[in-house]
Amino acid sequence: MSTVGFVGLGNMGGPMAANLAAAGHEVKVFDLVPELIAGVEGGLAQASALDAASDVDVFISMLPAGKHVAGLYLDEGVLARLPQGALAIDCSTIDPETARRVAAAATDAGIAMLDAPVSGGTAGAQNGTLTFIVGGDADALARARPLLEAMGANIFHAGANGAGQIAKICNNMLLAIQMAGTAEALSLGVDNGLDPKVLSEIMKQSSGGNWALKVYNPFPGVMDGVPASRGYQGGFLVDLMTKDLALAMTTAEQSRSSVPMGGLAKNLYRVHEQTHGAGRLDFSSIQWLYRPVLVGGE
Amino acid sequence: MSTVGFVGLGNMGGPMAANLAAAGHEVKVFDLVPELIAGVEGGLAQASALDAASDVDVFISMLPAGKHVAGLYLDEGVLARLPQGALAIDCSTIDPETARRVAAAATDAGIAMLDAPVSGGTAGAQNGTLTFIVGGDADALARARPLLEAMGANIFHAGANGAGQIAKICNNMLLAIQMAGTAEALSLGVDNGLDPKVLSEIMKQSSGGNWALKVYNPFPGVMDGVPASRGYQGGFLVDLMTKDLALAMTTAEQSRSSVPMGGLAKNLYRVHEQTHGAGRLDFSSIQWLYRPVLVGGE
Numbered sequence: 001m002s003t004v005g006f007v008g009l010g011n012m013g014g015p016m017a018a019n020l021a022a023a024g025h026e027v028k029v030f031d032l033v034p035e036l037i038a039g040v041e042g043g044l045a046q047a048s049a050l051d052a053a054s055d056v057d058v059f060i061s062m063l064p065a066g067k068h069v070a071g072l073y074l075d076e077g078v079l080a081r082l083p084q085g086a087l088a089i090d091c092s093t094i095d096p097e098t099a100r101r102v103a104a105a106a107t108d109a110g111i112a113m114l115d116a117p118v119s120g121g122t123a124g125a126q127n128g129t130l131t132f133i134v135g136g137d138a139d140a141l142a143r144a145r146p147l148l149e150a151m152g153a154n155i156f157h158a159g160a161n162g163a164g165q166i167a168k169i170c171n172n173m174l175l176a177i178q179m180a181g182t183a184e185a186l187s188l189g190v191d192n193g194l195d196p197k198v199l200s201e202i203m204k205q206s207s208g209g210n211w212a213l214k215v216y217n218p219f220p221g222v223m224d225g226v227p228a229s230r231g232y233q234g235g236f237l238v239d240l241m242t243k244d245l246a247l248a249m250t251t252a253e254q255s256r257s258s259v260p261m262g263g264l265a266k267n268l269y270r271v272h273e274q275t276h277g278a279g280r281l282d283f284s285s286i287q288w289l290y291r292p293v294l295v296g297g298e
Numbered sequence: 299m300s301t302v303g304f305v306g307l308g309n310m311g312g313p314m315a316a317n318l319a320a321a322g323h324e325v326k327v328f329d330l331v332p333e334l335i336a337g338v339e340g341g342l343a344q345a346s347a348l349d350a351a352s353d354v355d356v357f358i359s360m361l362p363a364g365k366h367v368a369g370l371y372l373d374e375g376v377l378a379r380l381p382q383g384a385l386a387i388d389c390s391t392i393d394p395e396t397a398r399r400v401a402a403a404a405t406d407a408g409i410a411m412l413d414a415p416v417s418g419g420t421a422g423a424q425n426g427t428l429t430f431i432v433g434g435d436a437d438a439l440a441r442a443r444p445l446l447e448a449m450g451a452n453i454f455h456a457g458a459n460g461a462g463q464i465a466k467i468c469n470n471m472l473l474a475i476q477m478a479g480t481a482e483a484l485s486l487g488v489d490n491g492l493d494p495k496v497l498s499e500i501m502k503q504s505s506g507g508n509w510a511l512k513v514y515n516p517f518p519g520v521m522d523g524v525p526a527s528r529g530y531q532g533g534f535l536v537d538l539m540t541k542d543l544a545l546a547m548t549t550a551e552q553s554r555s556s557v558p559m560g561g562l563a564k565n566l567y568r569v570h571e572q573t574h575g576a577g578r579l580d581f582s583s584i585q586w587l588y589r590p591v592l593v594g595g596e
Contacts, residue, residue, distance in 0.1 A: 096490065119504060133500060156500045159492055166490045167500050170483040174506035177479035181559045185472040188546070188560075191553040192394065192464045194457055202431060202454045202465050206417060208472035210508035248486070255489040258588055261479045262486075264562050290556055 001025050002147065005052035005059040006043070007072060008092070009036040012118070013062030015125040016091070016151045017043055020060075023150035028052045053081040058147060062091045065243075066098035073102045079109045086111055087143050091132070093117040095247055096162040096169070097254065103136065103161035112140040115164040116148065119171070121236050129153040133171070135164030169251055172244040175211070176265040180286050182212045186219045187290035197222050218284035220293050227282035231296045235282030242269045242279075299323050300445065303350035303357040304341070305370060306390070307334040310416070311360030313423040314389070314449045315341055318358075321448035326350045351379040356445060360389045363541075364396035371400045377407045384409055385441050389430070391415040393545055394460040394467070395552065397433065401459035410438040413462040414446065417469070419534050427451040431469070433462030464549065471546040473509070474539055474563040478584050480510045484517045485588035495520050516582035518591050525580035529594045533580030540567050540577075 001024045006017040009031040021027045021042030029043035030052040037045045046052040049072055053059050059082055063069050069092050073079045079102075082088065088111050090099065099115040106113035114136035124130040130152035134141055141157055148155050158167035185208065189199040196219040204213040217223040227235035245266035252259040272289045273279045287293050299322045304315040307329040319325045319340030327341035328350040335343045344350040347370060351357050357380055361367050367390050371377045377400075380386065386409050388397065397413040404411035412434035422428040428450035432439055439455055446453050456465035483506065487497040494517040502511040515521040525533040543564035550557040570587045571577045585591050 131504060133504075154503070156503075158496060158500060162490075163492055166487055166492055167497055170487045170492075170497060171501045171504050171506040173486070174479050174483040174501060174508075177482075177559070178476055178506070178508060181472050181475035181479070184475075184557055184559050185468040188471070188550055188553070188555045188557060189464055189468045191555040192460075192549060194461055194464055194468070198454075198456060199465055199468060202456060203469045203472060205452070205454075206429060206431075206469050207509045207514075208469040208476070209512075210472075210476060211505045214507075216505075251490060252486055255486070257486045257489040259482055259486060260562060260566060261475070261482050261559070264558060268558060 002057040003055065004028065004147065005030075005046075005054075005056040006062075007031065007049045007052050007060075007078075008062035009033075009040055010062070011122045012125045013091075014040055015122070016060075016062060016130070019128045019151050020147060025147070025150070028056060049076055049078060050081050053078045055083065057086060058144070059086060059088045060091060060147070061089075064092070066094035068092070069094050070098050070102055074105055079106055079111055082109070082111050084110045087140060088113045089116050089144055089147070090114070091116050091118055093168055093244060093247070094165060095250055096165040099135065099165045100162040112136070112143070113161065114140050114144055115161060116144070117164055117168040118152065119168065120152070124152070132156070133158050133164045133167045135159055135166070136161050166251065169244065169248045172241070173248040173259070173262040173265070176241055176245055176269060176283070177261045178210045179212050179218060179284060180265050180268050182210065183218045183284070183287040183290050187287070190219075190291070212284070216284060218287040220287075226284070228284050228287065228293075231294055232281040232285035233296070235284065237279065238269060238273050238281055238283050238285065239279040241283040242266065242273055245269060300355040301353065302326065302445065303328075303344075303352075303354040304360075305329065305347045305350050305358075305376075306360035307331075307338055308360070309420045310423045311389075312338055313420070314358075314360060314428070317426045317449050318445060323445070323448070326354060347374055347376060348379045351376045353381065355384060356442070357384060357386045358389060358445070359387075362390070364392035366390070367392050368396050368400055372403055377404055377409055380407070380409050382408045385438060386411045387414050387442055387445070388412070389414050389416055391466055391542060391545070392463060393548055394463040397463045398460040401434065410434070410441070411459065412438050412442055413459060414442070415462055415466040416450065417466065418450070422450070430454070431456050431462045431465045433457055433464070434459050467542065467546045467549055470539070470542040471557070471560040471563070474543055474567060474581070475559045476508045477510050477516060477582060478563050478566050480508065481516045481582070481585040481588050485585070488517075488589065510582070514582060516585040518585075524582070526582050526585065526591075529592055530579040530583035531594070533582065535577065536567060536571050536579055536581050536583065537577040539581040540564065540571060543567060
C-alpha cells in the first residue's frame with residue numbers, strides 16, 4: 001500500500017480518490033473548494049496542495065486544463081516539494097505541449113512523471129472502470145499500475161510523455177466525427193421513411209459499424225439505458241467534447257496537420273452548444289442539430 | 299430450382315450470376331458487352347435483355363445507375379415482357395426515387411419487385427458472401443431469399459420499396475465519414491510521434507472504435523491483407539464511393555436533410571480523386587490526403 005497525494009476532487013477526481021482509499025491506500029486529499037475535500041470518503045484532508053505533496057510515494061492530479069497543471073507542479077512548487085524518486089501522475093486532459101513541459105521539469109527534479117488522461121466519464125470514475133491512456137516510460141507505468149487498477153479497468157500505454165494526451169485527443173476527435181456522422185446518417189434515413197432501429201441494426205452489422213451504434217445510439221428510443229433515452233441527461237457533456245475538440249485543433253496546428261472532419265465536427269458541436277444551450281447535455285444530443293428530438297425529459 | 303433472367307454482368311453481376319448457376323438454377327444471362335455474356339460459367343447466353351426476361355420465374359439486374367435501371371425495366375420493356383406474377387430484383391445501387399418509380403410500375407404490371415443493393419465488393423460477389431439490403435414487401439423477400447442466399451451471406455430487410463437504397467446510402471455515407479475521420483485521427487497521432495499500430499489499437503478498443511479500425515485500417519503497415527498494405531489496389535474504389543456520396547447528397551436534398559459531415563466527406567473524396575488521380579484506388583487511400591503514403595506498390 002502507498003501513501004498518495006491527490007489534488008483536484010471534482011466529479012472525476014473525487015470518486016477516483018475515494019476508490020484509492022477504499023483499496024487501502026493512504027490518500028492525502030486537497031482541492032481549492034473545501035467541501036470537495038470533506039466529500040472524499042476515506043481521504044485525509046490537507047490544508048494545501050503542498051501538504052498533499054509532502055511525504056508521499058505517489059502524487060496524482062485531476063485538473064481542468066493545462067494552465068492549472070503547470071500552475072500546480074511548477075508555480076506552486078509541487079515538483080520541488082515531492083520527495084526525490086516519487087512518482088507523479090497527471091490524469092487531467094490537457095494539451096500535449098504542457099504535458100511534455102511539466103514532465104521534463106519533473107525529470108530535472110528527480111520525479112518520475114506520467115500523463116494518464118482517462119475516458120469513461122463520471123460513472124467510470126465512481127465504479128472504478130475508467131480507461132487510462134498513458135504517456136511516459138514503461139518503468140514509471142509499472143509502478144503506477146496497481147494504483148491505476150484501483151481506479152480503472154483498462155490501461156493503455158500510448159508512448160513517451162505527452163503520448164497519452166495525444167492518443168486521447170485523437171480518439172475523442174474520431175468519436176466526435178463518428179457521433180455527428182451517425183446522427184446525420186440516422187436522420188437522413190428517418191427523413192426518408194426508415195425506422196431508426198432497423199437502420200441502426202443494419203449499419204451496426206455493416207461497414208458503417210461503430211462504438212456509438214453498438215453502445216451509445218444517439219437517436220431517442222433505439223437503445224435502452226443511454227443518454228438519448230433519458231433526454232440526453234448525464235453522460236459525457238457537450239462542454240467537455242468541445243474542450244477536447246479545441247485541444248485537437250491546437251495540437252493539429254502545432255504539428256501542421258490537416259483536420260477537416262475534426263474541424264467541422266468541432267464547429268457543429270459549437271453551433272449545437274450556442275444555439276441550443278446544450279453545453280450541459282450529453283454529447284450524443286448532437287442528434288438535435290439534425291432533427292427535433294426530446295431533450296431534457298425523463 | 300428457378301429459371302432466372304440476369305442482366306448486367308460486370309465485376310459484380312458476372313460472379314453473382316455464376317453463383318446462381320452453380321447453385322443449380324437455370325440462369326439466362328445478357329449484357330451489352332458480348333464478352334461478359336460468354337464469361338459467366340454455367341449461364342445460358344441470350345441475344346437481348348427481353349430474351350432474358352422471357353419465361354422466367356425471377357429477373358435480376360445489376361446496373362451502374364438509375365437511368366440504366368429505368369431504361370431497362372420501363373423503356374426497353376422488361377416489365378411488359380416478364381410473365382405475370384414473376385419477381386424482379388434490382389441489385390443496382392441507385393437513387394431511391396427511381397427505385398420507387400420502377401417498383402410502382404412493376405406493381406401496376408403485376409410483377410413483384412425488390413430493390414436489393416449489395417455491399418461486400420467484388421470479393422463478396424465471387425465468394426457468395428455479399429450483404430443484401432432489401433426494400434420491398436416481406437412476401438416478395440421470402441420468395442427472393444433462396445436466390446439471395448446463393449449469392450450472399452447476410453440479408454437485411456430495410457422496409458418498403460426504395461428503403462434498401464436509402465439504407466445503403468446512409469451506411470455508405472457513414473462509412474465515408476468514418477474512413478476519412480479514421481485516416482485523419484491516425485495522421486494527427488503519427489504527426490505527433492505516435493505509432494499508428496499502437497494508436498489504432500487504443501482507438502479500436504475505445505469509444506473511437508469502428509469497422510475500419512477493426513478490419514480495414516487505412517494506414518499502411520498496420521494490418522495485413524487490407525488494401526492499405528498492398529498500395530491500395532483492389533477493394534472498394536474511390537470512384538464508387540464518390541458515386542454513393544453523390545447519391546446521398548441528392549437524396550438529402552430531396553428530403554431537405556442536412557448532411558454537413560457527408561458533404562465534407564464527399565468533397566474530400568472528390569479532391570483526392572481529382573488531385574491524386576485516385577479514382578481506381580481503394581477508398582481507404584483517402585489516407586493519402588492527410589500524409590504521403592505508399593500507393594500502387596505490392
